[in-house]
Amino acid sequence: MRKVITIDVNGHLYQLDEQAYDDLRAYLAHAEARLGADPDRAEIIRDLEQSIGEKLLRYLSPEKSVVAASEVGQILQEIGPVDGVGADAPHTRAADASSGTGPAAQARRLYLIQDGAMIGGLCNGIAAYFQIDSTFVRFAFVVLAAIEMFYFERPPVVSAGLYAVLMFIVPYAKPFSERTAPGTHQSIPQKVRRRVERVKAAFGGLQHHTQ
């Protein structure tokens, strides 16, 4: 049994396996980071998504409805890393190959990933960042909490506090359609309020689970 995730790319639905989805999301997150303050960032991301969507179709047929990670890997290699050319000249493929600025060399960003999250998606995000299984990250948090409770004989304030602080400052990885939709800009007070609410909701949900 494998987990399949349905994504919406420019109004078309595609099914990807979980790793393929993670790879694609990481690529787009890197692309956004590389584009930085480019005024056409949303449009460039839409262009890339459209191109990705067209290429995904190559791997689908009436007998095959899910795109695998290796296939998404080929698509992303074909599209190449995104250059932030707000002011700079572009990279050619030969220059990328010689200077080692491929996807792996790009700056990575930490996100909260809600798909499959148990609390707020932080462990999922940390796992995606370090490219490890999220179970190990959750286990590390549980071990930290257990050390606090049984060795220091106090409530797990450091582990829970660390989780809450990171949940507050780390941004969410938004779904593709939401990221490029108009009218999603928020003011700073709105963002702070939303983040406080999401920390409350996550910990409220956790209490509910443990009762």
Next chain:
Amino acid sequence: MATAHIQEKFASIRKGLLEFLILQMIASDKMYVAEMLQRLSTTEFATQEGTLYPLLSKMRREGAVDYDWQESEAGPPRKYYKLTAKGKAQLEELRDYWAYINQTLDSLGRGESCAKSSRSM
């Protein structure tokens, strides 16, 4: 075909020339990104969408190119890029400058061979 060492030396020049090549390609007819990539793929300037989309977007912001949406038989509508009046003027300027650079290279080369022949005399 140049060696990897020579290609490396020219990496930044290739980067800088990509904008010129885009203007050159769309000078005669409008073109969509996949066509540009296809035409460049067999040359020293082979590039990828990750490079081309941000560059085209910058060129559009600067007013050198613009695009029209056109329906496609194979899939969703495509952006066909075309030169603007400003882009045409820029292309002329770039062509002149490129010719001037080539002329300079040639004349310096000739100067070197003249110097050699005068030394050997």
